[in-house]
Amino acid sequence: xxxxxxxxxxxxxxxxxxxxxxxxxxxxxxxxxxxxxxxxxxxxxxxxxxxxxxxxxxxxxxxxxxxxxxxxxxxxxxxxxxxxxxxxxxxxxxxxxxxxxxxxxxxxxxxxxxxxxxxxxx
Ligand code: HEM
Numbered sequence: 001x002x003x004x005x006x007x008x009x010x011x012x013x014x015x016x017x018x019x020x021x022x023x024x025x026x027x028x029x030x031x032x033x034x035x036x037x038x039x040x041x042x043x044x045x046x047x048x049x050x051x052x053x054x055x056x057x058x059x060x061x062x063x064x065x066x067x068x069x070x071x072x073x074x075x076x077x078x079x080x081x082x083x084x085x086x087x088x089x090x091x092x093x094x095x096x097x098x099x100x101x102x103x104x105x106x107x108x109x110x111x112x113x114x115x116x117x118x119x120x121x122x
Contacts, residue, residue, distance in 0.1 A: 006059030007104050016098070017054055024094040025050045031090070033083055057091060057112045070118040077122060084120050088112050 001010055008017060025047065028034045038046050052067075067073065088109060095105045 008058040008060035021050045021054045027090040057108045074119045074122045
């Protein structure tokens with residue numbers, strides 16, 4: 001991968017990532033265990049959430065995201081480790097379905113897992 005290029009760029013930027021976000025969103029909403037966290041969240045914010053999740057995972061959002069810290073953003077939500085792991089599994093499924101190379105899927109999963117401590121149990 002050329003220097004400075006993120007996985008976000010490698011896989012075609014916004015259009016490709018939008019498709020992954022849509023697929024990931026559908027997978028998340030099929031799971032009552034994950035859907036329950038978003039019951040009071042507006043549809044628009046929810047979509048923004050999935051975009052943030054996927055973009056950050058693909059190396060994009062840390063440069064673009066200027067919102068609350070991950071622990072502040074998830075404060076009071078009491079997201080369990082099992083829920084977090086399920087969300088990551090579904091992200092993985094969406095990436096595989098989008099034909100992201102296995103090596104890159106692993107990198108993305110590792111990136112997301114680094115945030116686990118800031119998101120779980122807040
Ligand atoms: C690495 C994984 C994740 C990332 C990068 C991420 C990112 C974000 C961001 C950027 C926000 C918005 C912060 C703001 O308001 O400024 C947010 C809020 C939120 N996140 Fe996550 N999130 C992750 C994992 C999860 C998981 C696993 C769940 C639940 C299963 C979850 C549920 C929520 C909810 C319910 C909100 C509040 C939305 C609202 O009230 O507007 N997040 N997250």
